[in-house]
Amino acid sequence: MDTIGKRWQAIKARIEAAALDAGRAPDSVSLLAVSKAHPASAIREAYALGQRQFGENYLQEALAKQEELQGLDIEWHFIGPIQSNKTQPIARHFDWVHSVDRAKIADRLNAARGPGQPALQVCIQVNVSGEDSKSGTSAADAIALADHIRQLPKLRLRGLMAIPAPTHDPQEQQSQFRAVRDIYDSLQSSGHHLDTLSMGMSEDFPAAVQEGATIVRVGSAIFGARIKPTTDQPT
Ligand SMILES: *Cc1c(COP(=O)(O)O)cnc(C)c1O
Numbered sequence: 001m002d003t004i005g006k007r008w009q010a011i012k013a014r015i016e017a018a019a020l021d022a023g024r025a026p027d028s029v030s031l032l033a034v035s036k037a038h039p040a041s042a043i044r045e046a047y048a049l050g051q052r053q054f055g056e057n058y059l060q061e062a063l064a065k066q067e068e069l070q071g072l073d074i075e076w077h078f079i080g081p082i083q084s085n086k087t088q089p090i091a092r093h094f095d096w097v098h099s100v101d102r103a104k105i106a107d108r109l110n111a112a113r114g115p116g117q118p119a120l121q122v123c124i125q126v127n128v129s130g131e132d133s134k135s136g137t138s139a140a141d142a143i144a145l146a147d148h149i150r151q152l153p154k155l156r157l158r159g160l161m162a163i164p165a166p167t168h169d170p171q172e173q174q175s176q177f178r179a180v181r182d183i184y185d186s187l188q189s190s191g192h193h194l195d196t197l198s199m200g201m202s203e204d205f206p207a208a209v210q211e212g213a214t215i216v217r218v219g220s221a222i223f224g225a226r227i228k229p230t231t232d233q234p235t
Contacts, residue, residue, distance in 0.1 A: 004045045007222050015216060018209035029209055032077055034219030036061065037226035040068040046222065047072055055079045055217050059086050066093060079217060081135050088112040096121040098161040098198050101137045103148045106155060113154035122155050123198050128179040129165035136162065139183045146192050159196030160184050166203065173204045177211035
């Protein structure tokens with residue numbers, strides 16, 4: 001089997017092990033394969049193994065790959081920062097958007113979703129590391145934003161997404177994921193019916209699963225190192 005295949009199987013096994021370790025059902029965590037900066041051929045390889053959910057950060061790059069992969073039964077997730085002038089193609093060409101962090105973006109996605117399309121599945125991106133440079137709403141603003149999204153007919157709020165500050169300290173990873181989980185719980189208590197915690201990447205997904213992640217977003221551990229710079233680049 002090729003490299004992507006071996007890595008993908010190893011990640012699937014580690015996710016299952018992490019879930020069991022946390023006393024959770026192995027199928028309660030799904031793997032979003034983050035294919036940014038990798039070609040359509042890499043997506044095809046993962047698809048052949050059974051992977052169906054792919055995450056992309058950069059709009060133009062994603063649209064080109066979607067064009068190339070037409071006809072495959074892929075669920076596309078937009079996970080990158082959103083500029084307001086890009087909301088229309090994002091709303092039209094993706095099934096999920098994980099990175100909604102303000103009302104204006106939610107409104108624009110709602111308005112742009114096609115009349116014949118089902119509701120766009122969305123997560124609110126929360127910032128739990130308190131770094132000014134990171135996107136995401138504060139814990140304090142998450143409830144107001146969730147209340148706002150609930151009024152929008154073409155959006156369906158599924159939960160929260162977070163990208164905690166990178167650290168190799170598993171305890172620090174865990175406490176950041178727990179902070180996301182706390183916001184999730186407070187939204188549930190205020191009447192929102194959520195089922196998604198999108199957290200955990202190549203370096204820290206076991207800690208995220210420990211704290212309740214239902215979607216882990218794994219890129220380099222499946223597809224290898226990225227060549228293009230990818231940090232907080234506008235779409
Ligand atoms: C790039 C990216 C990932 C995947 O990161 P890896 O470290 O390659 O697993 C996950 N989530 C978001 C939002 C990303 O931008």
